[in-house]
Amino acid sequence: MRIVDLYGQGRPIFSFEFFPPKTDAGENKLMETMADLKSAVEPDFVSVTYGAGGSTRDRTHGVVTRIQDELGITGMAHQTCVAASRADVLDNVKRLVESGIENILALRGDPPETQETFEPPADGFSHANELLAFLSAEFDLSLGAACYPEVHPEAPSAKEDLDWTCAKVKSGAGFLTTQLFFDPDLYVRFVSRARKAGIAVPIVPGIMPITNLGQIERFTKMCGAELPEPLRERLQRCGDDAAAVMATGIEHAITQCRQLLEAGAPGLHFYTLNKSHATRSILAALRQI
DSSP states (O other), X not given: OOHHHHTTSSSOEEEEEXXXXXXXHHHHHHHHHHHHHHHHXXXXXXXXXXXXXXXXXXXXXXXXXXXXXXXXXXXXXXXXXXXXXXXXXXXXHHHHHHTTOOEEEEEOOOOOTTOSSOOOXXXXXXXXXXXXXXXXXXXXXXXXXXXXXXXXXXXXXXXXXXXXXXXXXXXXXXXXXXXXXXOHHHHHHHHHHHHHTTOOXXXXXXXXXXXXXXXXXXXXXXXXXXXXXXXXXXXXXXXXXXXXXXXXXXXXXXXXXHHHXXXXXXXXXXXXXXXXXXXXXXXXXXXXX
């Protein structure tokens, strides 16, 4: 199933992101988790990340094809520009296509830990829009890309960041998924600006349920997102009570997701960190509406 065709059917599309484990045992455990997720919430599709420097390329291929073949869930593989020449990208995506994968999330990607800034590889791509244009020319795929309600941390301005987003759509992105954020109004304002700029494709909010305060503070710092101060204070009052932190995070995510769907979001994409409890709880609450 082509993901771009899922949107616009008159109902919200629910999807989940996982990262490929480093071992066979970890992969098998992840497949068990996803089988449970399928029986509980019936996701519309699942995406599988691509490690920095292509470090999990084979694992990404293995997991996303198993998801589709063994579980019958539409799979989407990530493809980045990091440490990959055009030939590398062509070879990797050919393998995915030959395995039945027809959905790719095309990203520039984060630099490896050994590099402070992104360095375009030899005969590779400097930006996601270049990767999208290449994939559009070489394959018949459903392509997605990322966008940033709070502005990409490397962008000099919101306008320039939106210009890059427009370039991704012009280069072949049929839908956009946002970076994580916690204030629904950020999404509403971003969508309004995107529509005025001529972007007509679905813009899907990316949701990361908070289950650990220290962890989410690291993520927000890394990607340039903001944790609203009232929410931070509520989480801090939980202290070392991990269950209370998770309950607070889930409660906030339920409210956030309801507001996003009421505002017209075409669906929700959950960054699971390979844990399904929080997202299952959120979806169970949403489906009671």
